[in-house]
Amino acid sequence: MKIVVNGENKEVAGPATLEELIRQLGVGKETVVAEVNRRIIQLDQRSGFQLSDGDQIELIQFVGGG
Amino acid sequence: MTATLNQLMMQDTYQINGKTFTSRLLVGTGKYASNELMGECLEASGTEIVTVALRRVNLDKKGEKNLLDFIDPKKYTLLPNTAGCYSTEEAIRVAHLARATGISDFVKLEVLYDEKTLLPDPIATLEATTILVKEGFTVMTYTSDDPVMAQKLEQAGAHAVMPAGSPIGSGQGVLNPNNIRIILEKLKCPVLIDAGVGSASDVAVAMELGVMAVLLNTAIAHAKDPLKMAYAMKNGCEAGRLSYLAGRIPKKLYAQASTPQKDF
Numbered sequence: 001m002k003i004v005v006n007g008e009n010k011e012v013a014g015p016a017t018l019e020e021l022i023r024q025l026g027v028g029k030e031t032v033v034a035e036v037n038r039r040i041i042q043l044d045q046r047s048g049f050q051l052s053d054g055d056q057i058e059l060i061q062f063v064g065g066g
Numbered sequence: 067m068t069a070t071l072n073q074l075m076m077q078d079t080y081q082i083n084g085k086t087f088t089s090r091l092l093v094g095t096g097k098y099a100s101n102e103l104m105g106e107c108l109e110a111s112g113t114e115i116v117t118v119a120l121r122r123v124n125l126d127k128k129g130e131k132n133l134l135d136f137i138d139p140k141k142y143t144l145l146p147n148t149a150g151c152y153s154t155e156e157a158i159r160v161a162h163l164a165r166a167t168g169i170s171d172f173v174k175l176e177v178l179y180d181e182k183t184l185l186p187d188p189i190a191t192l193e194a195t196t197i198l199v200k201e202g203f204t205v206m207t208y209t210s211d212d213p214v215m216a217q218k219l220e221q222a223g224a225h226a227v228m229p230a231g232s233p234i235g236s237g238q239g240v241l242n243p244n245n246i247r248i249i250l251e252k253l254k255c256p257v258l259i260d261a262g263v264g265s266a267s268d269v270a271v272a273m274e275l276g277v278m279a280v281l282l283n284t285a286i287a288h289a290k291d292p293l294k295m296a297y298a299m300k301n302g303c304e305a306g307r308l309s310y311l312a313g314r315i316p317k318k319l320y321a322q323a324s325t326p327q328k329d330f
Contacts (some may be wrong), residue, residue, distance in 0.1 A: 006122040026128035033120075033166045038159075039168045058122065060163050062133045064104065065119025065147050066093030066234070066261075066283030 001053040012051070019046040022059065033060045075304055076312070080278050082172075082256055083204040083225040085143070086284075089114045090273065091303045092145065092258065094283025098292065101136040108137065109288050110296035117145045117281065120163050139169050145206065147174040154193045161198055173198060174228070174260075176208035184234040188215050192222055199223035210259050211245040211254055220255050227253060228260035228281060231272060235284045237264030239271060246275050246281055266295075266302030273306025274314070 001014040005025070012021060018034055018041055034041050035058040041049050051057075069077075079086050093113040098104035110118055116137060124130070137144070146164035154177060161173045177194050179187035186209055198205045199222060206226040207219050216227045229249060232238035232311040239262060240246060250257055256278040263269055263282040272280050282301060289295035 006125055008125065025125055027123045027125065029132060030133075030294075031132070031134055031167045031169065032164045035163070042160060042166065043168070055278055059124050059125075062118045062119050062144070062146070062167065063121045064095040064098060064101075064167075065135060065149050066096045066117055 003051060003053070003055045003057060005057045006059055014026065014051070014053070017047055018051060021032040021051060024045065025030050025059070027059055027061075029051070029061070031061060035057070035060070039057070071304075074308065078149070078182060080256065082206065085204075087114050087279075087304075089300075090279040090307055091269070091299055091323070092260075092279055093116065093286065093296075094281070094284050095133060095137065095297075097287035101131065101133065104158045104287070105136040106192035107296040108142070112288065112300045113142070114143050115143045115172075115281065117147050118145050119149050120160055121199065121210045122287050122326050128285055131300065133277075134169075143172060144170040144230055145172045145174045145316065146170060148176050148194075149174075150178070151176065151191075152178050152187070154197070157190070157194045158197055161194075161203060162327040165203065171202065172204045172206065174206050174208060175224075185210060185230075192218055195224050197220055199225075203279070206258070211242050211249065213245055213248040214256070217252050220272045224255060226256040226278070228256055230261040231259045231268070232262030234261040237260055237268075237285060238262055239264055239268035240275070243275055246272075250276050251297075266298040269302040270297055270306035274310050276310050281301075289315075 002011050037056050079088050089112045091113050093110050093111050094116040094117040148157040148160045157177045162307045165171050177229045178189040195205055195207050208228050209215050211229040219227045231240035235292050258279045259272040259277050260281040263285050263315050269280050277290050
């Protein structure tokens with residue numbers, strides 16, 4: 001299935017959950033926030049969240065700022 | 067025995083939305099040459115509240131250390147900002163993302179209008195403040211030094227109002243102290259100077275005006291020696307605060323001798 005992660009097109013073998021995708025990408029820190037199609041998916045809901053073709057995923061974390 | 071400097075500073079606490087703090091210096095985490103240096107500067111500054119931003123994870127740098135590997139959220143209160151947001155909707159989205167980390171419900175709200183001046187959009191800032199306060203955030207709002215806008219933000223429920231001393235990152239200090247004086251006279255909520263500070267004396271000047279605290283970033287991060295500047299900012303902040311509490315002498319036109327002028 002084709003999805004978009006942080007603006008990059010990705011092809012992933014489906015079916016996959018959001019948690020599986022994050023683990024596969026190697027960015028699985030607890031403080032990384034995930035949005036699917038502009039909706040925040042809380043940490044405890046990622047393992048049950050099934051991704052669909054065309055999903056737009058944003059993975060966000062804290063960086064330096066003033 | 068008279069109080070030592072340390073005792074005076076420790077007793078002089080303040081609150082933001084019910085949370086108590088002692089250090090009156092809030093420090094940003096951007097623009098440092100390295101995360102290690104940033105960590106040392108935060109420590110040296112004595113800060114208790116640090117601002118952070120939210121951005122996309124870099125997918126090409128798997129396993130790279132993240133900012134929070136250098137900042138202990140148990141030691142510091144994290145103040146996520148909405149920097150780079152140019153609409154109410156964007157700012158609210160970023161605030162929601164910040165809260166979803168489970169680390170902080172504080173937000174440094176900034177909704178910008180103009181890229182060159184980084185001045186805030188007052189209408190969007192007011193809208194976003196109203197919404198985020200209703201949603202239970204602790205909202206600390208960046209604004210210009212307009213006293214009317216500051217009052218509107220307080221009425222909207224902002225937990226702190228943070229006028230810029232001068233444009234963000236400009237290092238010009240507090241350009242209009244009279245506006246800050248008027249804001250302090252009108253508002254009951256905490257007022258902080260956010261942005262524009264260039265040196266330790268700028269912090270002292272701001273604190274002498276009577277603001278609750280000062281928020282800065284570039285002045286430390288881009289100093290020639292950031293660690294020395296972090297110490298200087300801590301001392302400047304404490305000096306300004308004590309000077310404000312001590313109460314300065316009035317300015318006079320003519321000299322007043324310090325030494326008796328007769329009987330010699």
